[in-house]
Amino acid sequence: MNFIEALILGIIQGLTEFIPISSTAHLTFAGKYLNLIKNNKPEEWTALIAVIQLGTLIAVLIYFWKELFEIVKSFFKEGFFFLKKSSTGSQNAKLGWYIIIGTIPVVIIGLAFKKFIEGGFTKDLTVIGISLVVLAIILFFGEKFGKKNKSIENVNWKDALIIGTAQTIALIPGSSRSGTTITAALFCGLKREDAAKFSFLLSIPAITASGLLELIELQQFISTLGITSILVAVISSAIVGYLSIEFLLKYLRNHTTYIFIIYRITAGLFILSTTL
Secondary structure (H helix, E strand, O other): OOHHHHHHHHHHHHHHOOOOOOHHHHHHHHHHHOOOOOOOOHHHHHHHHHHHHHHHHHHHHHHOHHHHHHHHHHHHHHHHHHHOOOOOOOHHHHHHHHHHHHHHHHHHHHHHOHHHHHOHHHHOHHHHHHHHHHHHHHHHHHHHHOOOOEOHHHOOHHHHHHHHHHHHHOOOOOOOHHHHHHHHHHHOOEOHHHHHHHHHHHHHHHHHHHHHHHHHHHHHHHHHHOHHHHHHHHHHHHHHHHHHHHHHHHHHHHOOOHHHHHHHHHHHHHHHHHHO
16 A cells, blocks of 8 residues: 555545545445455455544544543543432533443444454445445435434433444444434434534544554554555544544534435445446
């Protein structure tokens, strides 16, 4: 992987990780086009994608550092008392618990199907194309029928579990982590901007775990890919990812998700046309 290829992948990751159009779909399509995906080593591509995601993890940590600091501080200060029925706990402490609750499903499913996720099925463009279209339709229903009257302060443990369970669907390429979680949050009644914010916060443990785990796997491929190229991809994804977060949160304050639905369907049909 050369410098230009790494830069392209980093920019794609940064643009598509938080916007609900599937970073995996776009990265895999680009990887196929650039001949970076080896059929005999599909796990190399899985590991590379997960490590590049660490760049967007850096972006979300920087963007929400104040909120995250308060969540972590409140969680360790009073979060454990939230387990007692007699204590309501602060909102930040609750949010810490909800992020943990929402992360449990993807950890269980991710570990259970790790080998399958690393295999060739998840690099299949037909699967990616179908996922883009199907999840676009589901997002449409979430946008159409979600009440969108609940803020992130009103999220409860049931909402967190539902949204976290939806995050497991993102293990199917083309689904989109932000797409599945934002869709579920809309169905739970969250406002668009709050749905996106909770989606971003919920992504932190999952991206951290998968990125660090796959970083170990990637060590055997570093000589082939090049450490400099990997760093270029991570850094560029962090910069572009930060800008993407800022854009989406501002956009969703006054706009629907229909533009992303149309894009997903168009992209999905285009990808499917290339596989025929």
